[in-house]
Amino acid sequence: MSEELQTAAAWLAEGRKVALGTVVKTWGSAPRPAGSQIAVRDDGAFTGSVSGGCIEGAIIEEALAAMKDGRTRNLEFGVSDEQAWAVGLACGGRIAIFVEPVQ
């Protein structure tokens, strides 16, 4: 139903590997609510967002690793005020992300 999941299905249909990152918990003023998703392809291409830009790079790394070893991952990130400011978000906060391969 979501654009991210539709793209993920299209990538799978092309024979690519795909992993998902999902915001499962937030503390403080996190930029994206729980349920927000990112879909990552095996070449690092991605769609969607889990933080508005601050931690997508790290999520993509973990997603690529998850595609290789087939395991899920529970990650937690603090978004510092400085980082938040750097991406144009005047907020801090902490978020938990669940990374899983689609397989």
Place this chain on the structure above:
Amino acid sequence: MKPEILAALNAAPNRPLVRAIDRTTGEERLVDPSTDQSPLGLASAAAARADTSSETDIEGRTWFLEVHNPPLQLVLIGAVHIAQSLAPMAMLAGYGVTVIDPRAPFATQARFPDCKVICGWPDEALTPGALGTRSALVALAHDPKIDDPGLAAALNSQSFYVGALGSRKSHAARLARLSEAGFGDESLARIHGPVGLAIGARSPGEIAVSILAQMTQTLRL
């Protein structure tokens, strides 16, 4: 995520689905909150109603309930002036908008850009299943022949919001007609009429604001 669960979510049924994930074990389950009466199903139904994904403890296990709701839908009965203001405002708030009116000069695509426009009678246009828990219906035609069949379809569905334009007097007459048609007090109480929050709205645009505000209030509070 299993590919079959991904496929099921993308099959986009016009009803909510919830994916429950146990993050410690990686186990996932696809829950149909409209039929599943287990504790997990009931918690999923509450999450889908609230349109909020979150972690919940159920019978000693922690599940992340990932809500996959169909998009919000607004059905306007009567392709009238107020509908022309309400339709674009509702689209900005995330609704897909359908406008229904049997009068051809009213029900034109030119008057309602980006909306689904149906020139026809509401009881024929609103087939069973057309309205669900993510649907709102507002009757604006000011003509019982057009409004009443639309309201009847909404009352026979799980629409989260039903509204009808008109004064207290015309609303009382409407309730009497629908009661005659067999709707009980509990059903009739679902109709917001006179429609909208009382903000002293006068112009079509202001009335549209009051209606959209009341829809939002009903959806979120």
